[in-house]
Amino acid sequence: ADWKFNNGLPEGRSESQQLDQFAADVAELTEGRVNIDVFHGGSLNLKNEDVVRWLPQGAVEMGLVWANYLGRDAPALNAVLVQGSVGSPEELITVLPEIQEIYAEELAEWGIVPAGYMALPLLQASIFCKGEPVRTLDDLRTKKLRVWSGDQVETFTKLGVAAQIVGQTELYVALQTGVVDCAVYPALFAHTISLHEVTDYASYLYPVAGVPYVLGVSAGAWEDLSDADRAAITTAADRVWERTNAYEAAEENEMAARAKLEEQGLEFLEPFSDEDRAAFLEAASATWAELAEEAGGNAPAYRQRMLDALGR
Amino acid sequence: MAEPRLVRLARHLERGVTPICQALALLGAVAGSAIVGLIGASVAMRHIANAPFRFTEELVGLLMTAAFFLVLPLVTLKSEHVQVRILLNALPERIAWVVTGLAALFGIIFCAWLFWLSIPWFEFAFARTIKTEVARLLLWPWMALLPVSMILTALAFAIRGAVRD
Amino acid sequence: MAGFWSVFLGGLLAFAGSGLALGAALGLTGLLILHFVANGATFVAVDAVWNVLNSFTLSAIPLFIILGEIMLRSGVSARIYSALSPVFMRVPGGLLHTNVAVCTLFGAVSGSSLSTAAAVGSVAYPEMTRRGYDRRTVVGSLAGGGTLGLLIPPSLSLLIFGALTETSIGQLFLAGLVPGLLFAAMFMVYIYLRCRITPSLAPAEAARPPGREILRGVLGLWPFLLLILSIMGSITLGFATPTEAAGIGVIATIIIGRLWGTLTLRALAEAVYAAIRLYGAIAFVVIGATILAQAVSLLGVPQAILETVRASDLGPLAVLAVVVLVYLVLGCFFDGLSLMIMTLPIVFPLLTGLGYDAIWLGVIITILIEIGQVTPPVGLNLSVLVSVTKNAVSLGEAAKATVPYWLILLAGVAILTALPALALFLPGALM
Numbered sequence: 001a002d003w004k005f006n007n008g009l010p011e012g013r014s015e016s017q018q019l020d021q022f023a024a025d026v027a028e029l030t031e032g033r034v035n036i037d038v039f040h041g042g043s044l045n046l047k048n049e050d051v052v053r054w055l056p057q058g059a060v061e062m063g064l065v066w067a068n069y070l071g072r073d074a075p076a077l078n079a080v081l082v083q084g085s086v087g088s089p090e091e092l093i094t095v096l097p098e099i100q101e102i103y104a105e106e107l108a109e110w111g112i113v114p115a116g117y118m119a120l121p122l123l124q125a126s127i128f129c130k131g132e133p134v135r136t137l138d139d140l141r142t143k144k145l146r147v148w149s150g151d152q153v154e155t156f157t158k159l160g161v162a163a164q165i166v167g168q169t170e171l172y173v174a175l176q177t178g179v180v181d182c183a184v185y186p187a188l189f190a191h192t193i194s195l196h197e198v199t200d201y202a203s204y205l206y207p208v209a210g211v212p213y214v215l216g217v218s219a220g221a222w223e224d225l226s227d228a229d230r231a232a233i234t235t236a237a238d239r240v241w242e243r244t245n246a247y248e249a250a251e252e253n254e255m256a257a258r259a260k261l262e263e264q265g266l267e268f269l270e271p272f273s274d275e276d277r278a279a280f281l282e283a284a285s286a287t288w289a290e291l292a293e294e295a296g297g298n299a300p301a302y303r304q305r306m307l308d309a310l311g312r
Numbered sequence: 313m314a315e316p317r318l319v320r321l322a323r324h325l326e327r328g329v330t331p332i333c334q335a336l337a338l339l340g341a342v343a344g345s346a347i348v349g350l351i352g353a354s355v356a357m358r359h360i361a362n363a364p365f366r367f368t369e370e371l372v373g374l375l376m377t378a379a380f381f382l383v384l385p386l387v388t389l390k391s392e393h394v395q396v397r398i399l400l401n402a403l404p405e406r407i408a409w410v411v412t413g414l415a416a417l418f419g420i421i422f423c424a425w426l427f428w429l430s431i432p433w434f435e436f437a438f439a440r441t442i443k444t445e446v447a448r449l450l451l452w453p454w455m456a457l458l459p460v461s462m463i464l465t466a467l468a469f470a471i472r473g474a475v476r477d
Numbered sequence: 478m479a480g481f482w483s484v485f486l487g488g489l490l491a492f493a494g495s496g497l498a499l500g501a502a503l504g505l506t507g508l509l510i511l512h513f514v515a516n517g518a519t520f521v522a523v524d525a526v527w528n529v530l531n532s533f534t535l536s537a538i539p540l541f542i543i544l545g546e547i548m549l550r551s552g553v554s555a556r557i558y559s560a561l562s563p564v565f566m567r568v569p570g571g572l573l574h575t576n577v578a579v580c581t582l583f584g585a586v587s588g589s590s591l592s593t594a595a596a597v598g599s600v601a602y603p604e605m606t607r608r609g610y611d612r613r614t615v616v617g618s619l620a621g622g623g624t625l626g627l628l629i630p631p632s633l634s635l636l637i638f639g640a641l642t643e644t645s646i647g648q649l650f651l652a653g654l655v656p657g658l659l660f661a662a663m664f665m666v667y668i669y670l671r672c673r674i675t676p677s678l679a680p681a682e683a684a685r686p687p688g689r690e691i692l693r694g695v696l697g698l699w700p701f702l703l704l705i706l707s708i709m710g711s712i713t714l715g716f717a718t719p720t721e722a723a724g725i726g727v728i729a730t731i732i733i734g735r736l737w738g739t740l741t742l743r744a745l746a747e748a749v750y751a752a753i754r755l756y757g758a759i760a761f762v763v764i765g766a767t768i769l770a771q772a773v774s775l776l777g778v779p780q781a782i783l784e785t786v787r788a789s790d791l792g793p794l795a796v797l798a799v800v801v802l803v804y805l806v807l808g809c810f811f812d813g814l815s816l817m818i819m820t821l822p823i824v825f826p827l828l829t830g831l832g833y834d835a836i837w838l839g840v841i842i843t844i845l846i847e848i849g850q851v852t853p854p855v856g857l858n859l860s861v862l863v864s865v866t867k868n869a870v871s872l873g874e875a876a877k878a879t880v881p882y883w884l885i886l887l888a889g890v891a892i893l894t895a896l897p898a899l900a901l902f903l904p905g906a907l908m
């Protein structure tokens with residue numbers, strides 16, 4: 001079988017290289033019976049946000065499914081974890097197995113088979129600002145902040161911060177000209193949109209609730225395979241998880257990314273104070289409850305399972 | 313020579329459909345004005361009240377989509393579309409006349425096909441009461457414009473195909 | 478592949494050739510490809526249509542058309558051109574030069590060449606044809622000038638290029654500036670020469686008024702300068718994003734049209750109604766092109782073609798030449814941005830692997846997709862302008878009138894290949 005795999009991430013990202021390795025493993029394990037062609041950078045023109053539309057209907061056989069893209073079509077999946085749901089990298093690692101279970105249950109109803117998962121690197125969200133240093137919520141309240149999702153707007157609004165969503169393609173110019181003064185962004189990926197060119201200071205605020213990517217297979221394509229080939233794909237996908245579910249270098253990578261940004265002229269300030277970070281997490285927790293309630297369906301139950309896993 | 317019955321029927325139909333298409337296009341113009349007002353208000357809110365609307369981007373997108381589907385039947389009825397006429401101009405008049413009829417048929421097929429595809433697409437959103445991500449606006453009323461517009465546009469193609477003057 | 482090509486070329490030829498609305502012709506071809514070649518995945522067409530219409534960046538287009546219609550109907554454009562035309566009286570080409578100049582200025586505001594062509598075209602075309610300029614020559618200068626919107630920063634294509642390849646957006650913007658200005662100058666030189674050879678393309682004005690009067694006329698344009706300042710200023714001062722600036726521009730135009738021109742509520746309503754109809758005609762081509770692009774990209778056709786180039790083992794210059802050729806051919810059938818997204822994952826590693834500079838490549842690809850914006854049948858800049866002329870200039874005529882600009886852009890690729898420093902000097906010096 002010749003399969004297409006839609007990957008919206010740019011080719012240069014380490015995730016994309018993981019997917020290339022996955023395709024190579026599948027070809028080897030199935031002895032060439034299943035060939036997966038990975039298309040990077042969204043070059044098939046399929047939108048990440050539409051994945052529960054095109055994948056079950058079989059526009060392509062595989063695609064990267066990420067719950068954060070699904071706030072419109074599958075709000076229950078999106079509400080499993082929101083930004084600020086976890087207070088530390090350790091907490092995130094704790095809930096990863098439970099998240100995978102929930103995804104597998106929920107995606108079955110959409111006609112998507114999770115062949116396996118790919119972990120995000122541990123990301124730390126910092127507040128990047130231009131002009132003046134910002135490292136307290138009080139400072140931030142006098143600024144216009146760019147965020148990337150609806151739940152972040154809710155959370156920052158609760159904290160009295162004027163937050164707005166600015167699209168990825170408009171962010172650079174928006175910061176350059178001052179439409180927004182600050183942006184929430186992980187230092188690890190800041191270079192991808194040249195953030196250091198349009199901001200001067202950064203300060204760490206919270207750990208990103210980086211839910212894993214699902215290596216999704218269209219249910220129809222999955223059923224057409226032999227048991228042996230299915231097992232081979234699962235094995236290759238498990239290897240992706242093993243390779244990516246490793247966090248020893250996380251702190252080192254973060255520090256290296258920060259050092260690189262400093263080299264390029266950006267100043268990394270002290271993190272936000274413990275009180276400020278606690279206030280953020282508290283606001284986020286309230287947003288999470290509201291969002292799960294609003295999404296309805298299984299969403300409140302999923303949130304409860306997350307809380308149980310967190311021991312809260 | 314008396315006009316064929318089909319042409320007379322089409323003219324009749326055109327008289328009936330034109331005001332509907334014009335009314336929809338007018339609504340489209342209202343949507344266009346709303347985009348301007350919304351952006352103005354949003355920019356003002358950001359600078360005066362330091363509280364930008366969170367829904368501007370989504371609502372502007374929906375209004376723009378609505379404006380297009382609302383105005384498309386009239387644009388088709390009045391033949392205001394961009395066309396390639398090189399081939400047509402090179403053909404003998406009688407053949408060109410036939411080809412123009414074929415073109416209308418192709419137009420009808422396109423609209424009918426898109427209409428057909430939009431039904432399950434609409435049902436998907438309707439059954440799940442899908443909303444926009446940030447403003448939580450219900451999507452299906454906006455999406456319903458697509459199939460409606462396709463029916464009227466197909467009708468407009470048919471009228472233009474029958475009344476070729 | 479044979480099946481694909483026969484449906485693709487056969488469909489386009491039959492449907493577009495029949496004189497069917499171009500949008501329907503492109504869309505129907507796309508649906509047939511999806512149905513017969515892409516395993517019946519026609520369902521992706523509806524989402525593709527929905528997504529492109531809902532994109533915030535596209536919303537600048539109807540706004541700029543509304544802006545143009547208001548200026549026209551309030552008599553503001555007539556006043557502007559009356560004041561400007563004596564200035565250019567003695568210069569062969571006359572007001573045609575203002576098209577290029579205003580497109581350059583506008584390029585510094587807008588990130589897309591489509592909105593640039595729509596904005597400048599809807600103001601300039603009616604005024605200039607009224608003054609006796611050759612319709613096709615006007616359209617050619619606007620189509621050519623419109624492409625500057627992508628090269629002069631801000632630029633949507635350079636932003637997407639930067640994000641997909643992780644190259645510096647600031648450097649890309651700086652690298653586009655000098656080539657953009659160079660193209661503007663070359664366009665003007667061409668207009669000058671062309672109108673020297675055939676003076677009838679631009680009308681001769683009766684008598685030259687005294688210099689004092691000219692100056693007074695130009696100074697009288699201050700409300701218009703205020704409008705330009707309000708759009709450009711609102712962006713550079715961070716008052717609004719480039720997309721929002723279009724909305725701000727419309728509001729400013731209404732105020733100026735009321736105070737300085739003859740804008741009535743009725744004229745305003747008529748302007749919006751006319752603009753929305755124009756937008757409907759333009760957007761129909763856009764959605765047709767989107768369905769076709771979705772069908773072709775789903776099959777991975779451009780990727781397959783470029784893979785063949787990669788496997789061919791040619792030298793760096795030969796590979797570049799073939800890539801340019803591929804873009805020229807694909808550019809006929811696709812609009813710029815979808816073409817770029819389809820091809821970048823292969824072209825970028827291919828050419829940077831051969832030693833080409835990443836920033837330079839961003840500029841070259843932007844020029845190549847600009848060329849695609851003005852090649853028929855799917856040249857969206859051309860479609861916008863044909864709509865603006867209310868089909869008084871046909872797509873074929875518009876394309877023919879744009880050939881010289883097309884050649885200048887192509888020559889620009891050669892010049893930048895020979896002298897990469899033209900693009901790279903500025904980012905090197907400033908960043």
Ligand code: NA
Nearest residue numbers: 584626629631
């Ligand atoms: Na520009």
Ligand code: NA
Nearest residue numbers: 808849855856
């Ligand atoms: Na083209």
